[in-house]
Each structure stands twice: as C-alpha cells, then as structure tokens.
Amino acid sequence: MEKLFTPTRFGKIELANRFVMAPMTRSRATAIGDLVTDIHVEYYQQRATAGLIITEGTQPSKNGKGYCRTPGIYNDEQIAAWKNVTDAVHKQGSSIVCQIMHVGRVASHLNKDDGAETLAPSAITAQGEIFTEQGMKPLDPPRALTLEEIATTIDEYRQSAANAIAAGFDGVELHCTSGYLPAQFLSTGSNQRDDNYGGSVENRCRFPLEVLDAMASEIGADRVGFRICPGHPFNDLHDDNPEETFACFLQAAAKMGLAYLHVIRMPATGLDNIALASKYYGGPLILNESYSAEEGETALSNGEGEAIAFGRPFIANPDFVERTRQGVELAKMNVKTLYVEGAEGFVDYPAAT
Numbered sequence: 367m368e369k370l371f372t373p374t375r376f377g378k379i380e381l382a383n384r385f386v387m388a389p390m391t392r393s394r395a396t397a398i399g400d401l402v403t404d405i406h407v408e409y410y411q412q413r414a415t416a417g418l419i420i421t422e423g424t425q426p427s428k429n430g431k432g433y434c435r436t437p438g439i440y441n442d443e444q445i446a447a448w449k450n451v452t453d454a455v456h457k458q459g460s461s462i463v464c465q466i467m468h469v470g471r472v473a474s475h476l477n478k479d480d481g482a483e484t485l486a487p488s489a490i491t492a493q494g495e496i497f498t499e500q501g502m503k504p505l506d507p508p509r510a511l512t513l514e515e516i517a518t519t520i521d522e523y524r525q526s527a528a529n530a531i532a533a534g535f536d537g538v539e540l541h542c543t544s545g546y547l548p549a550q551f552l553s554t555g556s557n558q559r560d561d562n563y564g565g566s567v568e569n570r571c572r573f574p575l576e577v578l579d580a581m582a583s584e585i586g587a588d589r590v591g592f593r594i595c596p597g598h599p600f601n602d603l604h605d606d607n608p609e610e611t612f613a614c615f616l617q618a619a620a621k622m623g624l625a626y627l628h629v630i631r632m633p634a635t636g637l638d639n640i641a642l643a644s645k646y647y648g649g650p651l652i653l654n655e656s657y658s659a660e661e662g663e664t665a666l667s668n669g670e671g672e673a674i675a676f677g678r679p680f681i682a683n684p685d686f687v688e689r690t691r692q693g694v695e696l697a698k699m700n701v702k703t704l705y706v707e708g709a710e711g712f713v714d715y716p717a718a719t
Contacts, residue, residue, distance in 0.1 A: 367659065367663050368663070369384060369663055369666035370383060370384050370659065370662060370690070371384070371691065373417070374673060376588075376625040376626040376672070377537070377586075377587070377590075377623075377625030378536070378537070378586065378588045378625070379461050379463065379536045379537050379588075379589065379591075379625055379626075380536075381417030381418050381461060381673065382459055383416070384417055384662075384673040385415075385416045385417050385418075385674065385676060385686070385687050385690075386416060386420065387413055387418070387419040387675070387676065387680045388677035388680070389422055389539070390422055390680075390681070391422045391423055391433060391705075392409075392704065392712060393434060393435040393706075393707070394406065394435060394707065394708070394712055395435045395438075397434070399443060399444070400425065400431065400438035401437065401444055401447045402444075402447045402448055402450075405708070405712060405713055406437075406447075406451055407450050407451050407454045408454075410454065410455050411451075411455060411457075411458055412685075412713060412717075413680050413686070414454070414457075414458030414460035415458065415459075415686075415688060416460055416680070416686075416687060417460065417673065418461045418673065419455060419460055419461070420462075420463055420465050420539055420628070421462065421463070421464050421465050422437065423436060423467030423546075424466060425438045425439075425440070425467060426438075426440055426466050426523050426525070426526035427440050427468070427519070427522040428440070428478065428479050428482040429478075429482050429485055430467070430469060430522070430547070431469065431478055431479075431482065432469030432472045432474070432477060432478075432484075432496065433473075433497070434476075434497065434498055434499055435707065439526050439533065440525070440526060444529075444533075445529050445532050445533045446533075448530075448533035448534070448535070449533045449534050452533055452534030453534060456534070462536060463530075463535055463536055463538055463539050463589075463591065464533070464537075465538070465539040465540075465593070466523060466526050466527070466539065466540055467541040467546055468519070468546060468548075469547065470484075470486045470487075470508065470545075470547030471484060471486035471491065471505065471508035471547075471556070472492055472545055472546060472601045473496065474498050474504075474505065475506055476498040476499070476500055476503060477498055483509060484506045484507070484508045485508055485511050485519070486508035486509070486510065486511065486550055486556065487510065487547075487551045487556060487557040487558075487563065488508075488510050488556060488558045489509055489510045490555075490556055491505060491507040491508065492556070492603075493505070493602045494601060494602050505602075519547075520577055523540070523580055523581055524580035524581060524584045526538070527580075527581040527584045527589075528584050530585075531589070537585070537588075537590060537625055538585070538590055539590075539592060539628060540574070540577060540578060540593070541592075541593055542574055542594050543593055543598050543630065544598065544601060544603075545598075545601025545602060545603040546601070548574035548577065549598075549603055550603070551564075551570055551571075551572075551574060552570050552571060552573075552605065552611050552612075552615060553570070553603055553604060553605035553608075553611070554604070554606045554611075555602075555603065555604030555606075556603065556604075557570050567610055567611055567614045568614060570611065571611070571614050571618060574592075575615070575618050578590060578619060578622060579622065582622055587622050587623040587624050587625070588623065588624075589625060590624050590625055591624060591626040591628055591652075592619065592624065593628040593630070593654075594616075594627065594628070594629055594639070594643070595629070596608040596611070596637050596639050596642060597632060597635030598630070598635065599635075609642060612642060612646065613642070613645075616643065617646050617647075620646070620647045620648055620649060624649065626649065626650040626651065626672070626673075627643055627647050627649055627651050628654060629643040629651055629654065629671075631655045632655065640670055650672045650673075651670070652671060652675050653665055653670060653674050654675040657674050659676075659690045662676075678699060679696055681699040681704070681715070682696070682699035683696050683697050683715065684715055685717040685719075688718070689718055692718075697716075697718075699715075
C-alpha cells in the first residue's frame, strides 16, 4: 500500500494521502435552518485522517433542497456552522471541500421551506418517491426554469462557492450526477427546452459549464472540482447518448483548469466511465464506487487516477485510513441507522484501538 499513502495536490487543494472520503448524505442537519451541528463537527473530525473529505450534498439555496435534514450554505448562520466543521478537520491535518448539490426536480414540498419551489430544466416529473417525515411520497411536479431564473440559479452556485471559502473550505465540488439539476440539464429525458439551454448537446451542456465557470471565476478554478457518472439512471434520469453528452461536456470542462474530476464507475450501464473521463478530460481524476483499498492501490499504480474515493468504509470505520495501514479488519455499517436523526450510527462507531 504505497501509492494510497503518498501525498498529492489538486490545484490548490493539498492531500496528505490519496484516501478521499466520498460525499454521503446522512440527514442529520437541523429541520429548521438547514444547519450542521456539533455532531457534524465530531463526525467529520473523526474521519479527518483522509487526505480529502468531500462533504455531504449541501444546497446552494432554499429551492435547491429536496431531501429532509440536508444542510445549506446560503446564509451567514450556515456559514458559521460549517466553519466549526472545517476548523476541526484542518486541526487533524485533512483538507475538506463542500459538495454543492441542487436537486432540481428530485424533491418534495414536504421537505422544503414555505415559498421554496421545485424547479427543473423542463416541467417533467421524475418518476419515483422520496423520504419525508410523513413517509415516502411521490416526487413533486417541477416548474420549468425561465431564462432569468437560470441566471439566478447560476449566481446561487457562484455565491455558494464564495460562502464555502468564507466557511473555511479548501474548495467546492459540483454535483453533476444522481439525477440532480446539472444532470437534468445534460440529459435528453429531462431537458426538452427549445432555447439555448436545450436541444443540441452543446446547449444541454451549457448550464453545468456556466455553473463551473461562475464558481471558478469566484474562488479560482484550482479550488473547483466536479462529480459525474455517465449513464447513471438514478432518480429517473435518462439520456439518449450519454457518451456523446459527456464527451462534449468534459472536453469543454477540460479547458477550465479545474482542480479535479470525481468519476463514478458503473459497469452495469455498459459505459467505461473511467476510460471516458481519461479520454475526454485528461485532468486529475478521483475514482469512485466500491473500491477496496487493494483495488484502489492497483488502480493508482496503473495510472488510472490520482486518488480513490471511499464511501461506505468510512461510515463504520472513522479510522479507515489507519485500519488500512495496519491491515485491521473493517467494521460493518448498520444500514438501519444511515439516515436517522442524532448520533446513533453517525458518530458512535469506535476506532479499532
């Protein structure tokens, strides 16, 4: 295990090792105010032996929220709460970026503040259900964004990047997969606009590229990363030709000098997402999805990427990096406590020693 423990750098983001803690929604933010709390400070600090932590998805606006108890980064109170997290992580020697996640049409009004809307590229309802405090409910019908609202939404992303830096983050990651807003613009099934943001592949790529540009213009391209999973059908996402779409998207993004691309492999789609990213992007890659430490080490040694993102191992193993170093058996997570409120299943997993 030599490569995983070597330092690296993504733009201005320094990593003491190549273990990346993947972004994972855990539904522990306050129901009112969308705030992280002291248990988030403990949770992230416990896992801050990772070279880089990517936070749970964090909404850039009230409209961007879809799930219950997810945090925001669009006001001063939220910035101050996140500052406690970043300070704790930095004291442990890790870097941390904020994943900015606008869910678009993947939402229920039951999880939103009064007056917040469910907005999307087109007024096409995603098929599926979402958890609310009242149980599982169908996803809400969205309203199509106007051109003026698209500009406003892009500016919300820009401001969220500025807010993240104010909160002490080392950078931001734009969530461009899992059926959320950028992916909705990219995909033919959810984007049926007839203006400059729909139709041709170049037009469908316009929104996420303008978001990345806005973020980069605000905080520097070398502090901005983004996450993709071409072909991922989650949240009723469909694109007629994902390889063509992402070839266009990645070739344009590659010219921006961004910090990294976080790519999720998903062989079940029939696409080799890592090969696609390598071919059309060419910049630093964080590889993700069900890697063991041994497989990650091999991938790094083969030059497939620069770091490996681990999700589930970090849930039950706050000392995952040290367990890997010492060859200690990993604890298993309790799936029943993934999304409950409070400390249980969040900060009560013990270290091995």
